[in-house]
Amino acid sequence: MKYPGFNLHIRLTTACNADCSYCSCESDVPSDRMLIDDLQKSLTFALDKFLPRTSEKTYCGAEVIGGEVMVLPTEYLKQAVEAIREVVGSKVERVDVGCQSNLIGSKKKIDALRGIIDEHSIGTSKDSFTNKRTVNGDADKYRELATKGANYLSEISGDTIGTVIVFDKDNIDKVVDEYRIAEKAQTRITIRPVFAGKHSIDYLEPKLLGKYWKELIDEWFVDGRTAVEPLMRMTKSMLGMRTAEVGCPYWRSCSANSLNIEPNGDIYTCQEMADVGAGKLGNAISGEWDDEMYLTLSKRQTNIDQECQQCQWYKYCQGGCMMESFTETGSFYSRPNNCMAWKVIFKSIDDNIKKYGEKVSINWIDKIEKLEDLRVDHSKSKFIEVVTQ
Numbered sequence: 001m002k003y004p005g006f007n008l009h010i011r012l013t014t015a016c017n018a019d020c021s022y023c024s025c026e027s028d029v030p031s032d033r034m035l036i037d038d039l040q041k042s043l044t045f046a047l048d049k050f051l052p053r054t055s056e057k058t059y060c061g062a063e064v065i066g067g068e069v070m071v072l073p074t075e076y077l078k079q080a081v082e083a084i085r086e087v088v089g090s091k092v093e094r095v096d097v098g099c100q101s102n103l104i105g106s107k108k109k110i111d112a113l114r115g116i117i118d119e120h121s122i123g124t125s126k127d128s129f130t131n132k133r134t135v136n137g138d139a140d141k142y143r144e145l146a147t148k149g150a151n152y153l154s155e156i157s158g159d160t161i162g163t164v165i166v167f168d169k170d171n172i173d174k175v176v177d178e179y180r181i182a183e184k185a186q187t188r189i190t191i192r193p194v195f196a197g198k199h200s201i202d203y204l205e206p207k208l209l210g211k212y213w214k215e216l217i218d219e220w221f222v223d224g225r226t227a228v229e230p231l232m233r234m235t236k237s238m239l240g241m242r243t244a245e246v247g248c249p250y251w252r253s254c255s256a257n258s259l260n261i262e263p264n265g266d267i268y269t270c271q272e273m274a275d276v277g278a279g280k281l282g283n284a285i286s287g288e289w290d291d292e293m294y295l296t297l298s299k300r301q302t303n304i305d306q307e308c309q310q311c312q313w314y315k316y317c318q319g320g321c322m323m324e325s326f327t328e329t330g331s332f333y334s335r336p337n338n339c340m341a342w343k344v345i346f347k348s349i350d351d352n353i354k355k356y357g358e359k360v361s362i363n364w365i366d367k368i369e370k371l372e373d374l375r376v377d378h379s380k381s382k383f384i385e386v387v388t389q
């Protein structure tokens with residue numbers, strides 16, 4: 001069933017049990033968790049401001065994030081998720097609560113997480129090749145502990161665990177290898193270009209991003225048996241299997257479809273905008289809302305770069321990501337540097353659709369989705385999908 005929905009990220013803490021070098025948030029700065037009273041107050045305030053300014057929403061895909069949720073006491077996390085269900089549930093017909101976790105923790109902690117979060121809504125992150133994801137500076141330790149956690153969750157839930165893989169200049173040449181590993185394990189993956197939030201990164205040239213994603217698309221098309229995001233969404237959109245509103249990061253309507261609350265109550269459009277400190281919408285604890293800023297961000301829906309408006313991929317790309325535009329040029333309306341990569345990627349998908357034909361391509365996507373349904377019960381899957389670093 002489809003609901004007109006929005007994404008809500010609630011960062012309960014920035015504290016983390018890992019120390020990945022490219023982490024986009026302040027995971028290395030001492031951080032308290034958000035008090036439950038403040039959380040309730042923040043949700044009520046932020047949604048009372050946000051919802052009347054958007055088209056009617058009946059669904060909320062909420063996600064609790066960190067930092068790392070595994071560092072939070074179980075009883076606190078339980079109360080936080082209950083508060084989210086209660087407050088958000090009073091504003092929309094349905095709310096699902098998922099989380100993104102590195103799954104580094106004891107079996108007891110993972111059992112508890114599974115008991116609190118909606119089933120099938122826990123995603124994780126990994127990096128099979130570089131030393132960017134670390135625990136106490138040790139990449140092998142991260143891989144060992146995160147794999148152990150994901151395997152255990154998979155064992156008790158019967159699901160394969162959806163995984164985010166961040167690519168920078170050091171591992172982009174491994175994108176096909178990461179895909180092959182996922183294909184073998186039949187794990188849904190989300191590939192995500194790195195961005196600079198609170199820490200420095202090894203910048204990924206758009207030219208390289210385009211080159212290696214093209215290789216991946218050519219290998220995945222029409223033989224892949226596992227979902228690779230955002231390629232799945234892009235392909236479905238280009239095949240007319242879903243509306244042009246393809247979701248983050250190919251949205252020009254982020255301000256109407258996404259909201260993020262920080263542990264100190266700061267409100268942003270999304271966690272990425274929060275990480276780079278762009279477009280703060282107010283503070284939900286002190287009860288401040290910046291309507292002028294909301295209007296400024298909303299204008300991206302129509303105020304889009306000239307080249308984008310004339311671009312053959314505009315319907316699907318929608319001008320790329322506003323956070324990237326802002327960090328690169330200081331404008332919320334410019335064309336991001338990754339434009340060069342998106343052009344290659346959309347063309348590669350289009351070339352493959354032409355090569356295999358629409359019918360074969362649609363049947364192949366249907367097949368992946370059926371296999372996904374067998375691997376994970378999607379009865380609770382979200383209308384709008386979320387990618388996180």
Ligand code: SF4
Nearest residue numbers: 016018019020023067
């Ligand atoms: S990227 Fe995630 S797991 Fe790594 S330090 Fe940051 S919050 Fe923790």
Ligand code: SF4
Nearest residue numbers: 248249254270321323
């Ligand atoms: S600003 Fe970028 S990351 Fe944030 S919701 Fe929009 S497209 Fe997604």
Ligand code: SF4
Nearest residue numbers: 308311314317319339
């Ligand atoms: S591919 Fe580039 S020009 Fe085309 S819509 Fe996307 S960002 Fe704009």
